[in-house]
Amino acid sequence: MDLNSARGIGRRRLVAWGGLAAAGAAAGLPLASAGTARAASPPTGPSRRGEIPPDTLPGGAYDRYVAKLAAEGKFSGRVLLSHRGRTVLSRSYGMADQQKGIRNQEGTAFTLSSAGKPFFAVAMLQLAQQGKLRLTDTVGTHLTGFAEDIADRVNIHHLLSGTSGLDAPDEDVERVFQSRDEVHEYYEQRARKAKLVGVPGTPNTAHAEPEVTISALIVEAVAGMPYWDYVQENIFDRCGMTGSGFYTRPQWLADGHLAHPYMKVADGSVVDALRNLDKGSPNPYVLGKNPGRAFIDAPGDGGFATAPDLARFAHALGDGTVLDRPWADVLTAPKIPHGPASFGAYGIPISIVNGQWMYQRAGGNPGVGANWSIYPYTGWVGVILTNRDSDGGSLVDIMGQEMKAITGAEPDPGSGG
Incomplete structure (x- = not known):
């Protein structure tokens, strides 16, 4: 499920990600405000001077906030x-x-849900960088069997920017998949049943699932x-993300480093959703879903990652490991305006928060929450991974507190952050 937030981005382009030495709740729930956007001003606060904001330190406000949630049973991750x-x-x-008595730790990998969708955008841009495709190529340039209007009118830029105008049949959330081939065939056929319901190039607020599958x-x-x-080969391995991968349900059950x-x-x-496939979520935004029913994540979606691995991925985006720096700029450049200081990029919501850039991607499912944020001006990366539903302490609340600790921007009280 897509937990995208498009927070904002200003007129200032990121010149190089070398400064990196190195969302939302369920669909329909509001995100914490990005704070006041000041596109023409440099970042302010301690981190601007190379200092560490006190709220980010061990024992600081953010650390105390998360520890309190955990002590109250409202956070696991x-x-x-x-x-x-x-x-x-x-x-x-x-x-x-819990059944095996294995605690979450540094090397624990969590399923990412939509927080893994930017991988398909990076993969596309890698191939474009190599001259193997163009962003103006239509679907029909590379794939057969799609409706003529989709094949001829929808191009790769539309897929990556969420402006394809596509829609697809509802997903069968009750289905329990038994193999990689079954997963691939199901999502490929679902994408082939997509219909063009809008005008390609028209702004939208979130990716339609056919865009993700067709890109893959x-x-x-x-x-x-x-x-x-x-x-795995061109992103995870190149970034040194040794704990990350697209694991199958049997691996999920057997491997102690994968959080249930x-x-x-x-x-x-x-x-434990993984051990109770007959049960589904009563949450109206993900009604009936159970992430354990997927044998492996759908092509273009999900994956598992540890928190240090996501920090490695963030750093690798800035140092040329996965994309040459001009192509990294293509990934994060503003494409579609979503608000006064929020834009959509290629698979990543981007925004201005207190005068600095923030790139962020969130995702969630029943028992799953993930978010990673990059603040390239000041060199910060934040990762939040959770594996438990709870009353209070939602992913969006924690995201707001992380943002406040790094930038000083106050979360919007109306969002619960």
């Missing part, structure tokens, strides 16, 4: 703050696998390998 490639704060709480299919057609393998999703069910209890 991991938070990390990194400044110019050095870890400032790193905490783990709760259980990765194009990666496969151009690269000549499954999407999951392409991302603890999902609230109709009677108010919380169950």
Whole structure:
């Protein structure tokens, strides 16, 4: 499920991500405000001078906030703050696998849901950088079997920017998948049933699922390998993300470094979703869903990552490891205006927060919450990973407190942040 937030971005372009030495709740819920946007002003506050804001330190306001949530049973997972490639704060709480007595720790990998969608955008731009595709290529340039209006009118830029005008049949959330091939076939056929319901190039607020799947299919057609393998080889391995991958359900059950999703069910209890595939979420935004039913994440979506690995990915975006710097600028340049200081980029919401850039991607499912944020002007990276539904302490609340600690921007009280 997409937990995108498009917060904002100003007229200032990021010249180089070398300064990095190195959202939302369920769809329809509001995000914390990005604060006052001052596009023409340089970042202010201690981190502007290379100092560390006190609220980000161990024992600081952000650390105390998350610890309190965990003590009240409202947070299970991991938070990390990194400044110019050095870890400032790193905490783990709760259980990765309660039945086996395995606690969340630094090396625990969490399923990302939509927080993994930017991988397909990076993959596309890698292939564009190599001259193997163009952003103006239509769907029909690389794939066959799609409706003529989609094949001829929807191009890669539309897919990456969320402006394709596509819609698809509802997902069968009750289906329990049994193999990688079954997952691939189902989502490919669902994408092929997509209909063009809007005008390509028209702004939208979030990615339609066919855009994600079709992008992954194009990666496969151009690269000549499954999407999951392409991302493993060309993103995870190149970034040194040794704890990350597209793991299958049997691996999820057997591997102690993979956090299980603890999902609230109709009677108010919380169950291990992976061991209770017959149960689904009563949350109206994800009604009936259970992330354990997927044998592997759909092409273009999800994946698992540890918090340090996501920090490595953030740093690698800025140092040329996965994209040459001009192509990294293409990834994050503003494409679609979503608000006074919020824009959509390629798979990543971007915004201005107290005069500095913030790139962010969130995702969630029952028992799952993930968010990573990059502040390239000041060299900060924040990661939040959670594996438990709870009353209070939502992902968006924690995101707002992280942003406040780094930038000084106050979350919008109306959002609950």
